[in-house]
Amino acid sequence: KGGLDFLKDDENINSQPFMRWKERFLYSMEAVNRSIAATGEIKGHYMNVTAATMEDMYERAEFAKQIGTVIIMIDLVIGYTAIQTMAIWSRKNDMILHLHRAGNSTYSRQKIHGMNFRVICKWMRMAGVDHIHAGTVVGKLEGDPLMIKGFYDTLLESYLDVNLPQGIFFQQDWASLRKVTPVAS
CATH class of the missing domain: 3.20.20.110 (Ribulose bisphosphate carboxylase, large subunit, C-terminal domain)
Incomplete structure (x- = not known):
């Protein structure tokens, strides 16, 4: 269970x-x-x-x-x-x-402008939300498996090392900042 x-x-x-x-x-x-x-x-x-x-x-x-x-x-x-x-x-x-994350794709899926959803993950962690739709590797909020893993790590880990395949370009120490539970629906 x-x-x-x-x-x-x-x-x-x-x-x-x-x-x-x-x-x-x-x-x-x-x-x-x-x-x-x-x-x-x-x-x-x-x-x-x-x-x-x-x-x-x-x-x-x-x-x-x-x-x-x-x-x-x-x-x-x-x-x-x-x-x-x-x-x-x-x-x-x-x-x-x-x-x-309603509305997110209007700026996070643009190839020429916009921002990556990872930025939103960081902002929402700092804002204090508990759960967030973080995407899946299939379905409506689908994405590259390594990219999705990078989103989940951004929400859950206390410390991030550089991981270019997951789109993590610099170290990040979240110290004691609360984690956010990624949700797939």
Whole structure:
């Protein structure tokens, strides 16, 4: 046994007329609780609290906490200040913060301009997120196996040595900075 048995909101869903966030959160937690009762195992659901304002994100996160979830989700497109703010809120409230990399490919997959996803991994580690979609070697977020290994190492290792095949061009000592769990979905 091992791993996590969690579902997540789609990264594009926040609160649309056909699926309001509060009702979605309630239905999701009802399903989680039924699944826990049926299996005796821990289950969960990443509640997407992404919204247009910090006030709306706080409201959604507070509601998610009140109904018993242990993890909330935000999208990369909310911006770095909002990401770090939600990371601080999550720490203070004993919640796990999952970051979906929605929007990342608009600048990380460009051959002429943009930046590598490894930079985002470093920023998100410094910002304080707990989980991040870090890609896989197959599927929608696929990439070169060595490159993906470099992303995972950037998120998980306390110290990185130069590893050119993995795209790590200089040493990095993360000291005691928290690790980030890479997630594949």
